[in-house]
Amino acid sequence: MSGAEYFCSDRSSLNMSFRRFWLQLPSPGEPGIARTARGRRGIVICALMLRSLQLSPATSQSLVQPPESNSTVAEEPITPIPEPPAIDPLKIKLGERLFGDPRLSHDNSRSCSSCHDLRTNGASLKSQDVGLDGSGIPLNTPTIFNAALNFRFGWEGKLRTLESDAKAALENPQLMGTSISEVVEKLAADPSMRREFAAAYGGGPDASNIPNALVSFERTLVTPGSRFDRWLVGDAAALSTEELDGYRLFKSLGCVSCHQGVNIGGNLFERHGIFHPLASPKPEILRVPSLRNVATTPPYFHDGSAQTLDDAVRKMGLAQLNSTLTDQQVKAIVAYLQTLTGNYRGAPVGASP
Amino acid sequence: MRMTPAVVVLFLLLLLTWLLMSGLNLNAARFDRELRALDDFSQLERGLNREVLTARAGLSLNYDALARMTDAYDDSLNRLREAAGSGSEEGAAIEALATRAHRQQDLIERFKSGNALLRNSFAYFGIFSARLGASDTRYFAGRRA
Numbered sequence: 063m064s065g066a067e068y069f070c071s072d073r074s075s076l077n078m079s080f081r082r083f084w085l086q087l088p089s090p091g092e093p094g095i096a097r098t099a100r101g102r103r104g105i106v107i108c109a110l111m112l113r114s115l116q117l118s119p120a121t122s123q124s125l126v127q128p129p130e131s132n133s134t135v136a137e138e139p140i141t142p143i144p145e146p147p148a149i150d151p152l153k154i155k156l157g158e159r160l161f162g163d164p165r166l167s168h169d170n171s172r173s174c175s176s177c178h179d180l181r182t183n184g185a186s187l188k189s190q191d192v193g194l195d196g197s198g199i200p201l202n203t204p205t206i207f208n209a210a211l212n213f214r215f216g217w218e219g220k221l222r223t224l225e226s227d228a229k230a231a232l233e234n235p236q237l238m239g240t241s242i243s244e245v246v247e248k249l250a251a252d253p254s255m256r257r258e259f260a261a262a263y264g265g266g267p268d269a270s271n272i273p274n275a276l277v278s279f280e281r282t283l284v285t286p287g288s289r290f291d292r293w294l295v296g297d298a299a300a301l302s303t304e305e306l307d308g309y310r311l312f313k314s315l316g317c318v319s320c321h322q323g324v325n326i327g328g329n330l331f332e333r334h335g336i337f338h339p340l341a342s343p344k345p346e347i348l349r350v351p352s353l354r355n356v357a358t359t360p361p362y363f364h365d366g367s368a369q370t371l372d373d374a375v376r377k378m379g380l381a382q383l384n385s386t387l388t389d390q391q392v393k394a395i396v397a398y399l400q401t402l403t404g405n406y407r408g409a410p411v412g413a414s415p
Numbered sequence: 416m417r418m419t420p421a422v423v424v425l426f427l428l429l430l431l432t433w434l435l436m437s438g439l440n441l442n443a444a445r446f447d448r449e450l451r452a453l454d455d456f457s458q459l460e461r462g463l464n465r466e467v468l469t470a471r472a473g474l475s476l477n478y479d480a481l482a483r484m485t486d487a488y489d490d491s492l493n494r495l496r497e498a499a500g501s502g503s504e505e506g507a508a509i510e511a512l513a514t515r516a517h518r519q520q521d522l523i524e525r526f527k528s529g530n531a532l533l534r535n536s537f538a539y540f541g542i543f544s545a546r547l548g549a550s551d552t553r554y555f556a557g558r559r560a
Binding site for chain 2: 141314315320323332
């Protein structure tokens with residue numbers, strides 16, 4: 063039996079103990095089992111199991127603490143964004159041109175940048191963008207910045223590669239409504255495009271090199287250099303006391319269990335509305351979104367129902383962690399999240415064009 | 416019947432030629448690629464098990480390594496398919512491996528999702544321990560009064 067098989071099975075003793083304990087948990091504020099002898103024994107046993115697994119208990123910490131000394135990347139669950147990979151500049155330039163080319167849509171009315179505006183936040187300001195047929199696109203447009211760092215693509219994470227994501231967007235009737243063959247035909251009729259493809263790929267546009275050019279450009283859409291990333295690599299002055307308190311809360315409350323890694327999310331699936339409803343119930347399971355540049359990308363959630371970051375943090379605390387956050391806690395977490403805004407081409411993401 | 420030297424030499428030449436042709440493996444390069452992909456597949460599968468156990472024990476700070484390894488695992492299977500080509504004898508065995516790989520990846524995703532929730536659930540132990548300590552203090556203070 064593999065490791066994953068064991069931990070997903072009912073035979074895992076931790077899962078069994080966890081389920082028995084979970085069934086007895088009261089809701090916050092209710093008198094519970096704590097005073098009974100049986101409850102105390104249960105808590106002691108579970109505390110011993112916790113220590114044996116070397117897991118650090120996540121307790122809320124005081125908000126008033128002096129700034130910590132320099133932390134190292136190796137000790138934190140979040141890592142800084144690396145510089146973009148080395149890619150052929152001709153392919154990147156061609157990809158950037160395609161990204162803004164309306165011929166990639168069936169009726170030549172929109173390009174990728176119509177919804178993923180790189181001059182601002184790589185997304186749009188609307189809860190729902192408008193489809194080619196005039197109807198609202200059901201899911202909020204996520205930002206294209208740092209999308210290349212996700213392990214799966216799309217809100218539901220059904221797409222495994224950037225190339226398949228690009229092709230799916232082109233072929234989606236609500237988004238671009240075209241086909242690769244139609245795009246090939248349009249671009250092949252343009253002499254300047256033929257020249258650029260020949261320079262980058264040694265031949266004309268085709269079904270393989272068009273998505274490849276788009277993806278080559280998309281891989282450069284990363285935003286290193288956020289204040290939090292500078293703190294991670296040792297700049298103790300990069301975060302204020304309140305922002306550091308917000309990060310500690312982010313860890314102790316459990317937000318970091320899902321929002322971790324280089325993209326502060328983006329590397330696992332999770333269901334939403336675990337304790338309380340969060341947003342539109344469908345889809346039930348989402349690829350956890352990245353929190354990079356989150357302060358610049360309202361509205362929030364897959365249906366765009368949370369208009370402000372404050373609102374989103376409160377709702378996530380309640381829905382996913384069963385925590386009713388105080389105003390001070392929300393303020394601290396929002397202050398921390400604002401430090402996740404990185405830079406693109408020398409300017410902070412979300413800066414006015 | 417005595418065999419002339421010429422006949423013997425001819426016989427030996429034919430025998431050597433037959434042996435040479437039998438020893439030639441025209442598919443050597445393909446088999447090498449398949450074996451390399453299979454080695455990678457096995458190695459990555461062991462690595463995934465190790466990474467799952469590391470994550471479960473709380474020794475991995477995030478799931479990036481597990482995500483990268485899962486992608487490499489899937490990539491090794493694709494390389495195995497490409498090396499074998501369509502309609503090869505190994506096709507059925509490779510598809511059996513693919514079924515296994517798909518199941519492993521599905522379990523790993525379920526593990527990541529469940530593990531994230533489990534880690535947060537452990538936070539309740541600290542919260543309730545603190546409440547237990549506070550309630551004991553109030554209880555004994557009340558009795559003394």
